[in-house]
Amino acid sequence: MEIPVMVGAGLVVIGVGLGIGRIGGSAMDAIARQPESYGKIQTAMLIAAALIEGIGFAALFAVS
Amino acid sequence: MEKLLEDFSLGLFVWQTVLFVGLLFLLKKYAWGPILSAVNEREAGIKDALNLAEKAKMEMENLQADNQKLLKEARAEREAMLKEARELKSSMIESAKTEAKEEANKLVANAQAAIETEKKAAIADLKSVVAELSISIAETVVREELSDKSKQEKLVESMLKDATLN
Amino acid sequence: MQRKLSLKASLLFIFLIPFMSMAGGDTPKTDKKSEIKAYIQHHLQDSYDFSLFSYTTEDGSHKYVGAPLPVILWDNGLVVFASSKFHHGETVAEVDGNFYKLYHNKIYKTDALGTINYDDHQHPTNLKPLDLSITKGVVMILITALLMFFLFRGLARSYAQNKGIATGTGRFFEPIVLYIRDDIAIPNIGQKKHMRYMPFLLTVFFFVWFLNIFGLTPLGVNVTGNIAVTTALAIMTFLITNFTGTKDYWKHIFDPLGDSMPWYGKVPLYIILIPIEVLGVFIKPFSLLIRLYANMQAGHIVLMSLIGLMFIFKSWLGSPLSFGLAFAISLIEILVALLQAYIFTMLSALYFGFASEEHDHHDEAHAH
Numbered sequence: 332m333e334i335p336v337m338v339g340a341g342l343v344v345i346g347v348g349l350g351i352g353r354i355g356g357s358a359m360d361a362i363a364r365q366p367e368s369y370g371k372i373q374t375a376m377l378i379a380a381a382l383i384e385g386i387g388f389a390a391l392f393a394v395s
Numbered sequence: 396m397e398k399l400l401e402d403f404s405l406g407l408f409v410w411q412t413v414l415f416v417g418l419l420f421l422l423k424k425y426a427w428g429p430i431l432s433a434v435n436e437r438e439a440g441i442k443d444a445l446n447l448a449e450k451a452k453m454e455m456e457n458l459q460a461d462n463q464k465l466l467k468e469a470r471a472e473r474e475a476m477l478k479e480a481r482e483l484k485s486s487m488i489e490s491a492k493t494e495a496k497e498e499a500n501k502l503v504a505n506a507q508a509a510i511e512t513e514k515k516a517a518i519a520d521l522k523s524v525v526a527e528l529s530i531s532i533a534e535t536v537v538r539e540e541l542s543d544k545s546k547q548e549k550l551v552e553s554m555l556k557d558a559t560l561n
Numbered sequence: 562m563q564r565k566l567s568l569k570a571s572l573l574f575i576f577l578i579p580f581m582s583m584a585g586g587d588t589p590k591t592d593k594k595s596e597i598k599a600y601i602q603h604h605l606q607d608s609y610d611f612s613l614f615s616y617t618t619e620d621g622s623h624k625y626v627g628a629p630l631p632v633i634l635w636d637n638g639l640v641v642f643a644s645s646k647f648h649h650g651e652t653v654a655e656v657d658g659n660f661y662k663l664y665h666n667k668i669y670k671t672d673a674l675g676t677i678n679y680d681d682h683q684h685p686t687n688l689k690p691l692d693l694s695i696t697k698g699v700v701m702i703l704i705t706a707l708l709m710f711f712l713f714r715g716l717a718r719s720y721a722q723n724k725g726i727a728t729g730t731g732r733f734f735e736p737i738v739l740y741i742r743d744d745i746a747i748p749n750i751g752q753k754k755h756m757r758y759m760p761f762l763l764t765v766f767f768f769v770w771f772l773n774i775f776g777l778t779p780l781g782v783n784v785t786g787n788i789a790v791t792t793a794l795a796i797m798t799f800l801i802t803n804f805t806g807t808k809d810y811w812k813h814i815f816d817p818l819g820d821s822m823p824w825y826g827k828v829p830l831y832i833i834l835i836p837i838e839v840l841g842v843f844i845k846p847f848s849l850l851i852r853l854y855a856n857m858q859a860g861h862i863v864l865m866s867l868i869g870l871m872f873i874f875k876s877w878l879g880s881p882l883s884f885g886l887a888f889a890i891s892l893i894e895i896l897v898a899l900l901q902a903y904i905f906t907m908l909s910a911l912y913f914g915f916a917s918e919e920h921d922h923h924d925e926a927h928a929h
């Protein structure tokens with residue numbers, strides 16, 4: 332496999348990591364602010380994280 | 396991507412589809428259907444029971460309110476009866492008192508009247524006795540006096556004088 | 562918890578068995594690396610026989626402990642034989658004058674000597690017969706299906722027998738069924754239509770979860786980490802989504818702007834919008850299948866690599882460290898097994914919700 336492709340995949344994964352990190356962090360903030368809506372926030376967080384995660388996997392498999 | 400396509404096994408795909416669809420329909424018929432309906436039934440039962448309990452509670456409350464009302468009424472009635480009795484008592488006492496007073500007054504009046512008549516009778520008696528006495532005295536005096544003519548006249552004179560004074 | 566831990570420990574121990582045989586020899590370090598790599602690759606793939614572990618005997622031959630499975634091929638007629646004929650890829654299987662060889666875990670039709678011809682890209686050019694074999698994965702799917710059937714039919718029966726109250730294992734599974742109904746199906750699909758989708762959601766959740774958990778047991782299967790399986794599941798979600806799609810669902814795809822704009826304004830926008838919406842219809846199930854596949858595959862790779870590291874380090878510091886890491890990752894994988902089943906179900910329910918939604922037409926133009 333060519334090195335640039337792998338680097339590209341790595342960059343995508345970094346982006347995905349940052350994105351999921353932000354989602355998680357924001358969800359934590361939201362839960363801290365409104366602990367009573369914990370369930371709803373968690374669900375929304377998981378969906379958003381799952382959608383972004385999909386892109387990461389797509390990148391990984393594009394190079395594999 | 397190439398590796399993914401290479402890894403794709405048609406046989407496994409076909410088996411997975413067939414087995415999964417079979418499982419889906421079997422479970423739908425023998426498991427999920429009965430489970431979900433049983434759960435729904437149970438939940439409906441719980442809901443009904445809760446509604447019933449709520450209703451019973453309401454009824455109980457109504458009953459209690461009724462009881463309260465009855466109690467209040469009874470109390471008021473008792474109060475009224477007591478008041479009435481008290482009034483009756485006081486009125487009875489009052490009437491008894493007035494009656495007694497009247498009776499007493501009447502008695503007193505009767506007694507006074509009796510005394511008055513007795514007194515009058517006594518006075519009349521006394522008067523007659525006195526008159527008799529005085530007549531007898533006068534008789535004796537007159538008998539004595541009439542022995543002497545001058546004296547008789549003098550006496551008549553004075554008597555006449557007295558009589559006018561009377 | 563105690564039991565779970567001991568289960569994990571035994572799982573790790575059994576994973577170690579194949580490596581122990583390797584640790585015995587004085588093979589060079591690079592060999593061991595490639596051997597571990599090959600072993601992991603082998604584990605990730607489906608196999609034609611149900612072998613629990615293998616070891617090398619003193620005379621250098623491999624011994625496998627397990628059972629052969631039936632191979633079913635369509636090669637101008639049905640061909641059925643036991644996978645033991647392949648001898649784990651070491652020999653050519655002969656059936657009625659045809660020769661088949663297992664090469665890189667795929668069956669090729671060869672001559673009597675098992676010659677594989679290659680093209681320029683090192684891909685075999687031999688004929689591949691249609692392969693409908695009962696593989697290890699199929700067996701696991703079958704076992705899971707049977708387990709689920711008896712488990713949940715038992716739960717359904719316990720309601721009838723016990724006046725609507727679950728008994729036994731049903732006590733554990735009933736709250737999960739209710740969770741899927743109350744927290745996945747109803748919020749996403751709606752009270753009115755959720756019952757239509759409940760059987761699929763429940764089946765897919767428990768199916769994926771059980772297979773994920775089986776992937777962590779010493780059985781060493783990797784069913785949900787196989788792209789064919791996840792593809793089949795995602796295609797099912799795709800078909801259900803589009804076959805139950807309401808008028809509003811299709812309108813949202815082909816006429817997303819509605820009456821908010823005159824037709825001459827919509828045409829240039831729709832040249833871009835409609836392809837994106839149509840692409841979205843296919844991307845949704847595709848992301849589902851890739852997500853589940855990649856998560857399970859990645860989990861297995863990480864776990865097995867960490868176990869393999871123990872034998873590469875072979876030091877007082879490195880091996881316990883990688884053991885601890887492998888242990889921690891195993892615990893995380895138990896969570897991931899549940900999480901991925903949950904996400905698959907959740908997203909399926911979300912897509913069903915999009916498909917079965919009926920908008921109030923007056924609000925729709927503003928809502929989107």
